[in-house]
Amino acid sequence: MCEHAPMGNEGQAPVDTRRALTDPRRFVEENTGILTLPLLPEIPLHLAAEMFPLWQLTEAELTDTGLPPPFWAFAWAGGQAVARYVLDTPDVVRDKRVLDFATGCGLIGIAAARAGAREVTAVDIDPIAVAACGLNAERNGVAIHAEKADWIGRPLDDFDVVVAGDVFYERPMADDVQEWLKGERARGLDVIIGDPGRTYLPKDGLVEIARYCVATTRELEDTEVRRTLVWRFAENAAQAALAGPSSE
Numbered sequence: 001m002c003e004h005a006p007m008g009n010e011g012q013a014p015v016d017t018r019r020a021l022t023d024p025r026r027f028v029e030e031n032t033g034i035l036t037l038p039l040l041p042e043i044p045l046h047l048a049a050e051m052f053p054l055w056q057l058t059e060a061e062l063t064d065t066g067l068p069p070p071f072w073a074f075a076w077a078g079g080q081a082v083a084r085y086v087l088d089t090p091d092v093v094r095d096k097r098v099l100d101f102a103t104g105c106g107l108i109g110i111a112a113a114r115a116g117a118r119e120v121t122a123v124d125i126d127p128i129a130v131a132a133c134g135l136n137a138e139r140n141g142v143a144i145h146a147e148k149a150d151w152i153g154r155p156l157d158d159f160d161v162v163v164a165g166d167v168f169y170e171r172p173m174a175d176d177v178q179e180w181l182k183g184e185r186a187r188g189l190d191v192i193i194g195d196p197g198r199t200y201l202p203k204d205g206l207v208e209i210a211r212y213c214v215a216t217t218r219e220l221e222d223t224e225v226r227r228t229l230v231w232r233f234a235e236n237a238a239q240a241a242l243a244g245p246s247s248e
């Protein structure tokens with residue numbers, strides 16, 4: 001997944017999971033290195049490669065601590081694809097108010113800020129993701145308002161564009177997100193998502209706008225490269241009928 005070896009955490013101590021609750025920023029720093037992704041060499045991020053002890057924690061150990069899985073510690077294929085698309089097509093966010101929904105490590109929000117968004121807000125239900133997003137934004141010298149929040153169902157009157165990477169991996173979240181974002185699209189927002197073919201990706205109402213081969217890790221994806229598509233929620237039924245995952 002990475003171009004450069006991680007820095008600073010070699011020979012590290014075991015994961016101090018209590019720290020995740022008391023000082024999430026420090027927890028992120030202690031369990032990650034600064035890595036760059038082949039698809040996004042211009043955005044260094046705090047990420048945890050397989051060699052970090054965080055990856056060795058079992059689900060049972062995580063459950064014992066009350067910690068959610070460390071989704072924030074990896075830049076998911078869908079997020080990488082949307083970030084690349086936004087950097088290569090800056091007009092989609094330039095001078096706009098952008099929401100990075102389910103931000104994880106903050107990658108898409110950072111790309112949007114770098115591409116000239118007027119304001120970027122990033123939300124995630126995991127407070128450690130919010131800390132990771134804040135650290136990563138600082139490292140990249142961009143301003144992002146990162147907040148722990150579940151905004152599914154909330155009207156997004158203060159935004160022009162919603163971007164989201166890899167949010168269709170489980171039910172019922174995927175169904176709720178689909179219904180919410182279709183509604184926001186109908187109210188005039190631009191909605192752009194990235195997805196490597198997850199099970200609960202909507203079957204219709206999407207228009208393909210880009211595709212990338214994203215380097216990933218066997219630990220997470222069972223493959224070293226995932227073909228990943230960037231989709232825009234269709235503006236109307238006619239546009240939706242022209243293209244969509246089910247028509248591939």
Ligand SMILES: C[S@@+](CC[C@H](N)C(=O)[O-])C[C@H]1O[C@@H](n2cnc3c(N)ncnc32)[C@H](O)[C@@H]1O
Pocket residue numbers: 071072074075076077078079080101102103104105106107123124125126129149150151152164165166167169173
């Ligand atoms: C697979 S990760 C994708 C992260 C990032 N978008 C990326 O592509 O790298 C999914 C993220 O969704 C977040 N999440 C799950 N349910 C959520 C909700 N209701 N509201 C906001 N974030 C949520 C998780 O905490 C996690 O960070």
